[in-house]
Amino acid sequence: MKILGIFASPRRGGNTELLLDEWLKGAEQEGASVERLYLSDFTITPCKECHGCDNTGSCVILDEMGKIYPKLLEANIVVLASPIFFYGVTAWAKALIDRSQAFWARKYLLKDPSLGREGKKRKGFFISVGATKGKKVFEGSILTIKYFFDVLNAEYVGDLLVKGVESKGDILKHPEVLQQAFDAGRKLVQNP
């Protein structure tokens, strides 16, 4: 089983990184093969809405997103971790998501069976943290991530959403939440 862990915070060693790392360690403990992708190490140009992918299902922009497309397709489980920035996911995550328009074109315009009902089924898990405790703090991001997972044929199987966490490493004050992340990774590999 291949798991792709997508780290979408630019702050290395920050709260989402610590949580996703625990999640992935749990998965590794159960024998999954895990790849860690730190988006801030990649140059991902935002989607230009040129519709260049409509007829081919491939993006015309030649940048480092080219390295990420195959990893998304190879994965059985995609775990995306992003802090909340202005009630959404980070620009790093959003650039990757918008560039997945090429998969959307494959799936919905070109009816590529590999992304259709008969195609490979994936699972998706979302991790997020926000500084505030607002009621709707994760709502926008959940919708975005659900729609992103849909183009990958990935079922949104769960999430770990933590409010009131702001400074780098604040999450370490909540060892029970880190344990929840570890357990969630372990459980999803045990019962995919």
Ligand SMILES: Cc1cc2nc3c(=O)[nH]c(=O)nc-3n(C[C@H](O)[C@H](O)[C@H](O)COP(=O)(O)O)c2cc1C
């Ligand atoms: C540009 C920016 C925008 C933010 N917007 C929000 C927000 O809308 N709601 C919120 O609860 N926290 C917001 N935060 C706080 C972060 O979500 C919080 O500090 C989080 O713990 C950062 O996670 P990280 O350590 O993984 O980078 C924002 C932080 C930054 C830098």
